[in-house]
Amino acid sequence: MVLCLFGTCLFCSAVLGGVYALTKEPIEQTNAKILQTAVGQVLLRNADGTDIKEGTAILEAPDVLEMDGKSYEYYTQVENDKPVAYAIKSTVVGFGGPLTLMVGISADRKLVLNTSVLAHSETPGLGAKCTSDEKFMSQWKGLQLESTKLEVQKPVKDGIDAITASTITSKAYTSAVANALAAFDKIVAGQTVSENAEEAVLEETNNVEQEVENE
């Protein structure tokens, strides 16, 4: 009796180990492709002006920024040695669990270039529409940060229009973008020399982080 159960468990574990080893690489490839596509979708054009094609954005290992107990991975797009845009990965709690977005922000802090959902567990047919609802998604494409408030409004004045019947998801989505923007400010603050004391403090903390990273 014990032997039978033990044997079954042992055999099943072995099978699972085998399948895991076999599917590990395709799963990693799929995830890397999703990430690449997301970064490609939210950044500006390639240096030569051509569109970044799906899956062709070159990914180097991301930088990491720690802020408010969360870590933000980000990719910098560089043109002529100057950063032109950042793709920042931002995770918040949505309606059904974590909601992870890739947010592209132009280096002049004027535009949200685009957003892309990396992972979510929102309700199918409702919150999950944040990956397919044309009206909702198009708001984030080239969103003017100077004239638009990052908040869900009903009725919409100068903010974000929610997905019908998915206000919580829409709010979470919006706060993920706002968080990414806050992270962006910190990234930029760490890069420019400033006389402002507060920013200098920020810079210091960033330097400490960089040192930690260097180690």
Added chain:
Amino acid sequence: MSKFGLITKGLVKDNPTFVLLLGMCPTLATTTSAMNGLSMGLATLFVLVLSNMAISALAPAVPDKVHIPVYIVVIATFVTVLQFLMQAFVPDIYATLGLFIPLIVVNCIVLGRAEAFANKNSVVDSALDGIGVGLGFTCSLTVLGAVREILGSLSVFGWKIPGTGDGMLAFVMAPGAFIALGYLMVLFNKFLAKK
């Protein structure tokens, strides 16, 4: 019973959703669209056929006292295999169905068929039974998903009916699932009774 009868039995007379009322949790939760229902049905079909076959082969060697744990281990193995495969090759569907894939382990249809059929029948018959019940589940979920999608989002398999608005949102949400399931059950059983 004829081999063909084994398949049609699961589709109509012992339809797991409309007649036996088994596996209600994934039925109500994942049928927000026809495509989601179909994917969930096929995922369950995959696990059901394989676990039925494995269990019918194992059953004579398994002592009674540990048969439930052994069956669950077997079922969980197939579900995990399915999970790896879906993650690797159909990440979109995996992302949509999410939590409900691992929950197939505790779907009472799968364990129910193992207990009621697979452990006393041959491997081939068990496979056919799995196909029949699995198809029954798949068809029911697809129909339920299609009805909810048409009423709730005014689209068919993701294709939006042109010139239409938002649809009745209630049907995409939980209450609509119960209402649609209830009416479909009535229709299905009325049709069965006439035969």
